[in-house]
Amino acid sequence: MTARRGLVLDVDRTTPPIVFHHGEGFRFEKLPTGSRVVYPNEPIDPIEDVDSAIRHALANPVGDSPPLEALLTPGMKLTIAFDDISLPLPQMQAPDIRGRIIEQVLDVAAASGVDDVHLIAALALHRRMTETELRHAVGDRVYDAFAPNGQLYNFDAEDPEGLTHLGETDHGEEVVISTRAVESDLIVYVNINLVSMDGGHKSVATGLSGYTALRHHHNVDTMRRSKSFMDQENSELHTKNWRQGRLIRDSDIKIFQIETTLNNDTFPSPWDFLQKREWEMSSKDRVMLLGTKKVLDKIPRRSARSIFQGIRAPFGLTSIQAGEVEAVHEITTENVYKQHLVRVEGQTDILSMGLPYLGPYNVNSIMNPILVACLGLGYFFNLYRGKPLVREGGVVIMSHPTPWEFHPVHHPSYIDFFEEVLADSTDPEEVEKKYEKRYAEDEWYRHLYRTSYAYHGVHPFYMWYWCSHALEHVGQVIVVGGDQRAVKRMGFRSATTMRDALEMATDVVGRDPTLTHIHNPPVLMADVV
């Protein structure tokens, strides 16, 4: 059976209310006649024999690369780096694809007499993964074999001895990566390429790097010139990452890149109604949906959060390719696009989106207001190719409860960013100029990043920069059903209902505007023509 393509639905009088994600819950919104709803493609049929596919990829690399086995020699130093907790979203049902690939890589290495192996969670400035999370990613067998003697660990971008300065690109961008990686004879990087920005040279150049190098592209100017950062052809972020990656390649650092793509099968039963089109829902789906909503609206947010954070996606593998970074990434991108791209004709005055409970930075954590903004204006807004879905000067309406809540362990610098920085200014450029350095170099945040489970001190700034393209492009941002104080702090406007939000939007875009809603997740990327 071939999966059905996504579609753009024109709302008419018979269209049922649309299900909006709304944090740890949903809203049903009856959209005005004439609105459009963009639905994602249905999950592509997955590869059935995953282990054979992995074996095949390792033995038949693409681009200018010998098979993995040929790269391994006794006594060599091997480093296996893998994507961290931010991928995939939600976490996938065990066994995680990373673990399955790593097991095979280790088998080949063992057969080739390689013992000096390190496994590193390539988390850049993200928080360290806990034991449970690492176990989920690599599997118990790998964990128990390597963690106890210190061969499996989280990358530390603030370890003064752990980083090596490789040089500067011809554009003056410093390139700094893990010393262990530099000293290794081979780096095998295991990717999960959930969206089109993941992987490629970004894997090592960013994942195993730190603030000194990242600040060259994690900044307002770069983000504003990445239109969008999901579209490699037009992403300044991509360009800079590629320059850094090529310098790494040219420094004689050997990378064997493994990239995987997943299908859109995001929600397991009983949550699978979330990836159905409303008019196709069965009576059982409807009962589940209504019942779930009733329950979620009643229980404390804390409980709802732990229910949602428990969801494990039944993702299926759609492709795996290994070998030389750029050649691998080209195939990967094609496969990602195949699952995500949905053709949309023309822009819209108002773009609405229902923001779910999860983004890359709140796995097993709390989606704080900054992450809400980043998910909507950073990720969802940028999931376009060609032109942004919303016209310049248009309005973005996001639905999310946006509570004034933070995870004290994971997001300590976010708390201060929200209380101190955003209270002063919401202008990304001013924020960057005035506060970034202090937060990036703060001793306490550094300590928490290194020894606790905190995102780096500078991370909330990156989240805010992620929004800067959208903030420059749109005329107004309205949050439906959010905590008014928190929404106001970020410089957005609050509306209690979608109807109010649409009414408020007319102040900016005039009477009778066009409205397009993106029905995401499952993930879709608008191909705007």
Place this chain on the structure above:
Amino acid sequence: MITESLSGKRIAVTGSTGFLGTALVERLLRSVPDCELVLLVRPTRRNSAERRVEREILRNDAFERLRSQWGDEFDEICQRRVAVVSGDVSSEGLDLSEADRQIFVSCDVIIHSAATVSFDSPLDSSIEINLLGPNRVLDLLKEASATPHLIAVSTCYVAGNRRGAANEEFLAGTPFQVDVDWRAEVDAARRTRADLDARSRIPERLTSFRRGAREELGAAGLPMLAAKTEQLREAWVNDQMVEAGRSRATSLGWPDVYTYSKALGETALVELHGDVPVSIVRPSIIESAWTDPAPGWIRGFRMAEPLIVSFAKGELNTFPGYPEGIIDVIPVDMVAAAIIAVAAKGPETKPEVFQVASGSTNPLQFKKLLNTTMEWFREHPVYDANGHPTASTEWKYAGSSGLEEQLGRVVKAFDLAAKVINRLPIRGENSFTSKFAERRQNLDQIKGYVEIYGAYGKCEALYGIERTLSLWNSLPSKDQSEFGFDPSVIDWHHYITEVHLPTVVVQARVKTSPEKRTGPSRSERLRGAVLDPDRHFAAFDLENTLIASNVVESYAWLATRHLGTRKRVEFTLKTLSETPGLWRRDKRDRTDFLRHFYQRYKGAPIDELEADAAEMLSELILIKAFPAGLRRVRAHRAAGHRTVLITGALDVAVEPLRPLFDHIIAASIDRKDGKLTGEMLDVPPTGEVRAQLMVNWAIQNDLDPAQGVAYADSASDLPMLEAVGYPVAVNPETRLVTIAERRGWLTENWPKTAGAPKPLLPMGQRPRIRPTYQGAHS
């Protein structure tokens, strides 16, 4: 005539730092250009007499007019015309140096206006100042055989609680005053003090003071509790003396100890004056100026104002008095002018009395005062902190005693509630306790004012002013226009609405417009001071100041980390079930509690403890931390201050917080063979020890405690808070709320992060193998 008569004269003034005194000094300097002034001023602990004159008199806004008139010459003229002598009317010989004595006795006129005007002074201090004060001046003059004109300022209310006319005559020997011997009163007052002091020292009383101190301060350590106990004892004696004063005065027919002592003072003066010519000026209730130095000028918060403001704020709607009663108010400039006129006229051989009052010639009825006030506030509403106008209600009149009783009951209820609250484990974070303390203080004030004012509401005497008026009539018109003291010229409506109330609202600092405050708030100013780069260091308590946890929780966490799930829960529940007992022990004596509790660490392996503590940072400490507190620690560092953590928690447990602090003072347990012995190495840093350790650390590092900031949450941290120049109460418990408020300390309410996980029990998560932080490079 007045200026000529006083020209070239040397005039001494006592009580010049008071309301009337200041008005007198200003008026004499401005309107009698050729006189010299000698001001007898009592030095205080902080300021010399000269400095007080400079700060409290010459810088008062009464002198604005003179400053603009004299311009740059102001200082020079004051220097030339004003001599300051340092003395105290409550001491024999006025405590004057020989040189100052010479100056003082060489004066031509002495205006004795020094008094304790408080209506609820202790019996003996009223006697010493109001009764014996004038006598001491007399003695000094007699001793020097000097005979200047002594003008003693008294009060119309020496007439006591009687109805009808009270004229300008001495009361001694008339039926209006009970025939008491003032000498016997003096002896009795001194004896009462000695008796009460002795009674305050009996064991039962001392025990109750000690209990009181503990109730107020909690486990603040011995020295502080001892100091507080002594303070309570003295306060008790004082309260008893106040009560003795009040009851003695009322038993003899005076409204309060002030009028009683003033009346006896007059009697003594008349009896003893000998060759010294004496005049007595009796004003009624002195209020803001009619015209001089500026309309509405007032110094300090007088009698009626607090009540008026309470009314405007909607805090009080009942007035102690009767609508048709007369409130005898006289503007301060009229009193000053009358005194100067008396001085210029010169004395008679027999002492004369001049009354300066409005009641008999231009009476002001309560209802006129209150209705006018009410109308005025309707047009000029007072706004609350949120910018909402406060409702002004109709006044109700109550005989003052009824109101007093009513307020008394409320205060009692409040005190009872406070006792209960003090025992509850609630804190300032919900601002309930802080609001409570504020209301309580307000109530105290109002009650005080009502008591005072009520006494005057009861006086229904009409004070005759024939002699004063005949002096007025004898003045040439030039003097009359320069030194007005005829009360019949006062238009009360104008006085209340245009002169008095506009200054009252300014003095009381109430909001008269709905606008939000433009400048920084008090807290913002204090916060600015605390973070000023000139500060030297910031000391932080840990529990409930930076994190909402305690030693019991961290112990339970650490101890359970390596247990199986069932055992873990059992152990934690058992430890927690002991909490009430531990808590009681903690309240009694924290040092004792810690010693007792830390024995549980006996045998704990240090290596494991250190690794576990690193994990506890993420799983317990950060979850329960106050982010604003951690932010503040770093703000201090950014300001260049040294930071120090002072806690009774175990050093191993707080080690992960080290990057925040330059220095950590914590409890430590002796180690042997890689294990803890359970015995503490030193006295743990609690109570006064904590203050000592902090100060020692500061001094060793060349830091000045006066430039130190300290953050703590409980009254038991008082020694530490008091040892620095900038104390900050964080999420204070009720006792500390009250103390902080009274002393004007900065109070911070730091919440936990909203959304933080809420583990049911403080239990460690068992690592399945080992923590993952040991990377390749560690």
